Amino acid sequence: PVGFKIPDTVVEIKGGAFCDTKATKFDIPEGCVELGTIAFGSNKQLRIVNLPSTLQKIAPYCFFGSDKLDNINYNGTLAQWRSIQKHKYWFTANTHRASQTLVHCLDGDCKASEW
Numbered sequence: 001p002v003g004f005k006i007p008d009t010v011v012e013i014k015g016g017a018f019c020d021t022k023a024t025k026f027d028i029p030e031g032c033v034e035l036g037t038i039a040f041g042s043n044k045q046l047r048i049v050n051l052p053s054t055l056q057k058i059a060p061y062c063f064f065g066s067d068k069l070d071n072i073n074y075n076g077t078l079a080q081w082r083s084i085q086k087h088k089y090w091f092t093a094n095t096h097r098a099s100q101t102l103v104h105c106l107d108g109d110c111k112a113s114e115w
Helices: 078-083 095-100
Strands: 003-005 025-027 048-051 071-074 102-105 108-111
Touching: 078 102, 078 108
Parallel strands: 003 025, 025 048, 048 071, 071 102
Antiparallel strands: 102 108
């Protein structure tokens, strides 16, 4: 497995920043507040993303084309997760896939389609 630990100093991940890599996992640091459009798009092998509790915004199609992504771990509560500004298609345009992927929060899980 290929994992990326993004440096702790990163507060925003720009659109397309980690598009089309061979990564299977991304660790996004606490302190990061925004994920840009298609920031992690077309990562065909991506399975796990660890998101910080400091996240405030997820742009459209952030994980578009990352069709194997099935573990989204959020380091905050369900209430915090639901308060993040997310575009309708933050995860993918494939609503069936989004309805089957879970976001794991500290106090429970929800579907990625529950934006």
